[in-house]
Amino acid sequence: MNTTLVVNGYEIRSNSVVKMPLLTRANLMNVVFEWCIMDMTCAVGADMSGARMVGTRMRDSNLRNVRFAGADMSSALFSGSSMHGANLTGVRAVGTEFQWCRCGGANFSGAEMPFADFFGAELTGADFRGAELIAANFHGAILDGADFTGADLENADFSDALWNEYTVWPEGFTPPAPEED
Numbered sequence: 315m316n317t318t319l320v321v322n323g324y325e326i327r328s329n330s331v332v333k334m335p336l337l338t339r340a341n342l343m344n345v346v347f348e349w350c351i352m353d354m355t356c357a358v359g360a361d362m363s364g365a366r367m368v369g370t371r372m373r374d375s376n377l378r379n380v381r382f383a384g385a386d387m388s389s390a391l392f393s394g395s396s397m398h399g400a401n402l403t404g405v406r407a408v409g410t411e412f413q414w415c416r417c418g419g420a421n422f423s424g425a426e427m428p429f430a431d432f433f434g435a436e437l438t439g440a441d442f443r444g445a446e447l448i449a450a451n452f453h454g455a456i457l458d459g460a461d462f463t464g465a466d467l468e469n470a471d472f473s474d475a476l477w478n479e480y481t482v483w484p485e486g487f488t489p490p491a492p493e494e495d
Contacts, residue, residue, distance in 0.1 A: 363401075457481050 332350060337357040344364040355375040363383040367390055375395040383401050388408040397417045402425055409429040418438040428448040432455045439459040447462075449469045457477040465484050472490050483489055 462487070 332352045332355075335352055335355050335357075337355060337360050339359045340357065340361070342360060342362045342365055345362070346366040347370060348366055349369040350367070351371045353371060353373045353375065355372050355377070357380055358376055358378045359380065360377075361381045362385055363381045365382070365385045365387075367385060367387045369389045370387070371391040372395060373391055373393045375392070377392070377395050377397045377400055379399040379401075380397070381401045382405050383403045384405065385402075386406045387410050388406055389410060390407070391411045392415055393411055393413045395412075395415050397412075397415055397420050400417065400420045402420060402422045404424045405422070405426070407425060407427045407430055409431075410427065411431045412435050413431055413433040414435060415432070416436045417432075417440055418436055419440065420437070421441045422445050423441050423443040425442075425445045427445055427450060429450065430447065431451045433451055434454045435452075436456045437452075437460050438456055440457075440461075442460060442462045442465045444464045445462075446466045447470050448466055450467070450471070452470060452472045452475045454474045455472075455476070457472075457475055459478065459480040461482040462484050463482050467484060467487055475489075477489065481489075
């Protein structure tokens with residue numbers, strides 16, 4: 315069954331292409347829009363909690379303060395998007411791509427994110443407490459003040475990542491030493 319949802323004049327349904335949608339403060343709770351192409355979306359303050367957005371592509375989008383809590387965004391692509399202050403608590407994001415995203419202050423606590431890709435992402439002050447980040451890629455990410463308390467970082471890649479004295483690591487975890495020039 316392929317249901318169509320009309321929000322702010324935009325038709326959103328699974329397997330569709332939506333050209334630069336304006337979804338600011340839209341209520342998309344529990345909506346199913348899988349494998350959609352929604353690049354350059356502006357959804358500031360929207361509520362997408364509980365949504366099924368598996369494989370959806372929202373590259374170069376403005377997703378500041380969006381509530382994704384409990385959503386399934388596995389295999390989704392958010393490369394280059396601004397997700398400052400986004401609430402991603404308890405999301406399922408297996409293999410999701412956050413390359414070059416700006417996620418300062420985003421809350422990923424309790425998220426299931428094995429194989430997530432944060433290559434080059436700005437994650438200043440991000441909250442990863444209790445998140446499952448097995449084999450996640452943080453290569454070149456900025457982690458100043460990020461909190462990984464209780465996170466599972468088994469086989470996560472932190473090569474060339476930057477962090478400071480305010481970054482909190484899980485008990486017993488030793489981040490790799492920064493490479494010297």
